[in-house]
Amino acid sequence: DTEVTQTPKHLVMGMTNKKSLKCEQHMGHRAMYWYKQKAKKPPELMFVYSYEKLSINESVPSRFSPECPNSSLLNLHLHALQPEDSALYLCASSQATGLWTEAFFGQGTRLTVV
Amino acid sequence: AQSVSQHNHHVILSEAASLELGCNYSYGGTVNLFWYVQYPGQHLQLLLKYFSGDPLVKGIKGFEAEFIKSKFSFNLRKPSVQWSDTAEYFCAGTLSGSARQLTFGSGTQLTVLP
Numbered sequence: 001d002t003e004v005t006q007t008p009k010h011l012v013m014g015m016t017n018k019k020s021l022k023c024e025q026h027m028g029h030r031a032m033y034w035y036k037q038k039a040k041k042p043p044e045l046m047f048v049y050s051y052e053k054l055s056i057n058e059s060v061p062s063r064f065s066p067e068c069p070n071s072s073l074l075n076l077h078l079h080a081l082q083p084e085d086s087a088l089y090l091c092a093s094s095q096a097t098g099l100w101t102e103a104f105f106g107q108g109t110r111l112t113v114v
Numbered sequence: 115a116q117s118v119s120q121h122n123h124h125v126i127l128s129e130a131a132s133l134e135l136g137c138n139y140s141y142g143g144t145v146n147l148f149w150y151v152q153y154p155g156q157h158l159q160l161l162l163k164y165f166s167g168d169p170l171v172k173g174i175k176g177f178e179a180e181f182i183k184s185k186f187s188f189n190l191r192k193p194s195v196q197w198s199d200t201a202e203y204f205c206a207g208t209l210s211g212s213a214r215q216l217t218f219g220s221g222t223q224l225t226v227l228p
Contacts, residue, residue, distance in 0.1 A: 033216075042204055042218035043158070056215065090158070099146050099208055100165055103216055107157040 004106035006091050012112045015081060021109045023074040023091030029104075031097045032074040034066060035090040037108070043090055049074060050097050081113045116141040116209040120219035127195050128227050135190040135222050137179075137205030144210035147188040149179055150218075152202045161203075164188060175199070197228045 004025045013019050023032065031050050035043035048056035049068040057066075063085075065077040074091055088110050092103040117140045127133060139145055149161040162173025169181040179190045188205060205219040 040202075040221070040223070042221050045215055048215065097215070099144060099210055101146075101208075102148065102160060102163055104160075105150075105158040 004091055004093055004104050006089075006106035006109050008109055009107065010110045010112075012114060013078065013081065014114055015083070017081075018077070018079045020078065021076040021089055021091075021111075023076075023093075023106055024072055025093040025104070026072055027093065027095075027104065028071075029093035029095050030071060031094045031101070032068060033092040033094075033103065034074070034076050035092060035105075037088040037090055039087075047076075048097060055097065078111075081111075083113050086111055086113045116217065118205055118207045118217050118219040120203075120205050120222050122222045123220070124223045124225070126225045126227065129197055130194050131226075133190070133192040133195045133199075133224070135203055135205075135224070137188045137190065137219055138186050139188070139207050139209065140186065141207075141209040142186075146208040147179075147181060148206045148216075149173065149177070149188075149190050150204045150206060152204065154201070158204070161190070195224070195226045197226045200224060200226045 007022045034046040037043045045058050046060045047066045052068045063080050067075040088108045090108045091106040094101040094103045119138050121136050147164045150158045151161050152158050161177050162171045164171045164181045172178045177192050181188050203222045206216050
């Protein structure tokens with residue numbers, strides 16, 4: 001199983017809503033990532049978890065709150081988002097962080113903030 | 115700053131034409147390099163990767179890439195493209211400097227005309 005599964009595939013939310021994105025992998029990977037991708041742009045790293053601990057936060061606004069409940073799951077909690085936060089949110093995992101490892105990406109959640 | 119760059123933003127080819135997409139990186143230390151493809155509406159898929167060893171790397175779907183350390187390049191090639199190769203192509207690298215996280219180039223949109 002080399003899949004990273006993300007749910008939901010599409011999400012429309014209002015600026016006052018609270019929602020969560022979920023990501024799951026069963027490859028035994030100990031590093032998990034959240035990326036944000038705008039149309040026609042490359043993915044931008046948001047957060048990195050290594051062994052279930054947050055190791056990198058790329059200056060992401062606090063309205064995005066990551067959580068790693070266990071080694072297979074990664075959540076992204078959303079609250080009070082802005083329309084400019086509309087994007088494709090990608091989850092990825094790898095055996096470890098850094099060199100000598102490749103990342104596997106999920107299909108993404110396409111988020112629209114209205 | 116460590117970076118990965120792609121200078122071809124949009125490439126248009128006819129079927130059976132040969133393809134070469136450019137990728138350069140800006141770091142002189144240890145690098146791991148990757149090419150990902152993103153078909154319309156789909157997730158990122160790994161085409162090929164270079165960690166060490168033979169600088170000519172063969173990937174899936176008939177793609178290959180050559181790591182040329184002296185030119186800081188990792189260009190993607192395919193001898194004969196098909197309409198189904200129409201997609202966005204991202205070069206990415208993990209560089210051994212302080213960041214040590216996957217960094218993406220800006221992407222190249224390939225359109226193959228039937």
